[in-house]
Amino acid sequence: MSATEYPRLAALTGVRFLAAFAVLISHFHARGLTPIPLELYAFLDAGRTAVVLFFVLSGFILTVNYWNLESGPGTRRFLVNRLARIYPVALLALGVGAVGTLIAAQPGNGHLLREWYGLERISVPGLLGGLLGQLSLTTSVLPWAELNQPWNGPAWSISVEAFFYLSFPALIMWMRRKPLRWIARACVLGFAGQALLVIGILALARGPAGWYLVYQSPMAHFFAFFLGVAAALAYLRGGREWLAEGRRRALAVWGSAAGIAGLSAAHLTDPKYLLMTPLFALLILGLATPIAVRGGGARPGALGHPVLVLLGEASYALYMLHTPLMNLYSLAGPGPVLGWVLLAATVLASIVVFSRFETPARKAVIAALAPKAGFRSR
Template identity: 25%
Template sequence: MLTSQTSSYTHLAHQPALDHLRALAALLVFSFHAIHLLHLHWQARPDLAWLGVITEGHTGVALFFVLSGFLFMQIALQGGSIQYGQFIKNRLLRIAPLFVVVFFIAISIRRNEFQAADWAYLLFSNLGQAPTSGHFITGPAWTIGIEFLFYLIFPFLALFTQQQGGRYLVKLLLLLAFFKLAAWPAIETPHHVYYSTLLGRLDQFVIGMLAAVIWQRSAQHPIWRYSLPVALLVIWSNSYHQALSASYFTAHQQGLFWVFWSFREALGWALLILCWSACAQHLPRWIERPLLHLGQISYSFYLLHAFVLYFIHHSLQVQGWLGQGIISHWMLLSLLAFGLTWWLANLSYQTLEKPFLDLRGRYRSAAS
């Protein structure tokens, strides 16, 4: 979940298209949680497969991951070397302040179950009985552990890609596919493992990196401008297929589907990134301004939206308003939650994120 700001430490020109896509990712995850918490109750709904991009809107997480790989590889491809320590410091300044707040809320909620070993979940927020996974309101934080593990290895992956080209990433994807396939018979719940661990998600970051290599070589090619409808169709088709026959909420999971699902999902998002990057220059201002702003605050929006959704849902239940004809339509509640989350994310960005963002320094040396 990357900041949209471009600073002197990267020398990378601001790319509004990536802000648009961050906004899309945040909206998808928000819509996914809203429709299930307020209406569908975490059930598979193959009858709504045509709406799969919402009912399986967790796919927004994949878009976030692919965007991370794409942007960081773009920075690396400018030349020069990445200073590992400064890179990690910058990433901690980006993600740690708000995540630590969410983590402390999680351990406070479950204070009687807290154990000293829980501190390790500051880095591994998606494994075992992570405190952040103990309640819906802090649940979205599971992705931060995966993101940070990618940060730890990215400078090495970038260096090897600079040395060997895109073929290094292709070889890495083949290895990852083998590891996932070989591990499949040993995993009791493949859909859960491949959904929420680095084993299942690393290929999405790598595909984002590979998309950056392709973009560097073919950014001006007209194929990307003309392929946007194809990219949108691929994404809709992916979500339709998942909602129809392999929903995350399906009782009997198709194990082999999940082995390669992240790869297929990431390919669709990588295609959209390439196409949208070529097409997004001429959006009307009334559309672009809110998209740019939501892209900027997308990290806060992502981590905090579940707080708002749960508060609204619980409050209206307590008052007996849900399903009583006074306020019964989940879309109205979702709009209310969206507005409150927007306000809260702005407050969080200005208070908990931006002061730390301003402390970042340059991590890439000049190209020789």
Template identity: 30%
Template sequence: MNRLPGLDLLRAWAIVWVMLFHSYVVGGLGERFAWLGNDGWMGVDLFFVLSGYLIGHQLLAPLARGEPLDWRGFYRRRAYRILPAFLAVLAVYVAWPALREAPGLAPAWQFASFTLNLLIDYEHDKAFSHAWSLCVEEHFYLLFPWLAWWLLRRPSLRKAVALGLGVVAFGMAVRGYVWLHEMASVREQPGPAFGLRFVEGIYYPTWARLDGLLAGVALAALRVGRPQMWMRLQRHAGIVLAAGLGLFVLAWWLFRARLGFWPSVVGYPLLSLALALCVGAASAMPMRWAVPGAGWLARVSYSLYLSHKLALHAVATWWVGPWQWHGFAAFALYAFGVLAVGAALHYMVERSFLRWRDRTPVLAEPAAAGP
């Protein structure tokens, strides 16, 4: 299937940004370059928007044509896409504690049931904690097909908009309540306890982190339900991109105090709207503007996301530390290790199962689904 270079570029940027952010597990990027990764957590929100858009279009387009919901095919495709690489990395975390980037690991059943983000004890179980975002996406995959089917049984713009605004308002209310009440006992003394409460009550739970997925779905709904408006958006992609970048700068400014009340309440929907505009504009990027290497990073981004903390810790333990490497040489070694481990996971596990899936016509990924 044809890939969209603009979306590949955004996905590549998202995974690089996230990995730079997670470089804290090996001491960070140093004072001179810390700014490159400080806000890399936003890359996860970009992944959410991309997933919402691609999966939203994959489901909404056939439903809008009057086709029945192929829920068995959808869940089987998602299982082949998500589970093999995830379970392979989980097996490494469980079987080889020395490879973990942090000593504590949540019970394996929390990962297997995708409840990690709802039950995690972040103070003691930081290893493989970045799987929280995969839990959010799995909950989305579980519920959204049926919600899309229900909405398109009797299509109503008013009903869809009311539901979307309701989800946004609910998330804002939950985050505001947690910040004002559940974090009250530690709010006056900022420190580790405050950050732990923030992560477990505001940042990780699915019901507080649906803004990005919803923004992506809204973009897909615009493409499916209002094709003329979508074409106008594509024709004016430069203006849309400028608007998205402007809102992104506003969100970035608001998140300077990331753990504050207003960033917690309104920052995530603002950031998601900004990223959705960027995704909409990037989808119109012509092939001649493709950035070399971005397509490959986009293809292996899932495996990189799963494995990069293992790779960082291994490189730090076996090479950078014993050899006393510093500066650019250490960075290059970390980059090589992360890319090598991610590529191995992609080609040996993820791609093998995707090929197996695609040999079965009923399970082959629809062309509109994206990478």
């Protein structure tokens, strides 16, 4: 079975935009640019649970596309493709973020340091250390605000993704040999292990460092990625066909969506993602299964609409650029009406970046690194 036998996961591309937009509107609200009801802000969990959905999605999509990955040239091709996927936009966002960081670091701009980065002061070593963390994609392992907040705070999640990319080849080559019963048991143990890890971190590392590790460290989120890989293996081993029968797909989608909404409103755990992660996997499984059409064929559903797919493809640029742009917007002190206009402009800018910069830059990086990695670029 080849991954190319399966239709393009259009609905999952669409849901990527919804997750990115949850982060966008939460951050714009927190900055006072686009006020929303506090209940909605709490429901969105400041966008934090949406990022966990990204991690589950990442494991799922990588597995569907690379389930038969082998060591050697195959792994090198995978790693080059992943680097080309994330690094050009990360550098672009870092350049934009540098403008705001250098403005906030100027004497007399302490209010900007507090508002943008939650810092009372910043040192030259801190600036240089944070810059090195951004360039090396290691900010997620630096639980100090002076190092991980300036330049481009949301880059922490790309640092986590980079960790997952490095672990994926060994993980998939190991997991694909396991029966589904073993994978299911591993998921149950992983779910319990994640909860124990979070409890342990908060018990041992109190204060901001503990919460940073819980929300932004790779190990605290590894179960989300692992669960995405496990869900994709189930999908590829007959889960897609099983879910397509009768009302199973609808039950998976609407049941998981209702559960996620209920947990978002109930505030049963802190962090919220502890109970939501399995529901994210179920939602992804349902959305990845096309809707059967009478007379044969299938369609992806509303989330697979071409407009949402385009927005989803641009969601990485949107996620990486929105905070540096938001900081610069706030210098002008725009009112709520202009704030919504700027939010819409940020979404449009992400589409331009995706089509005019991200896509050609990705191809250029692959073409440059492919010979050194020992494979031909396509």
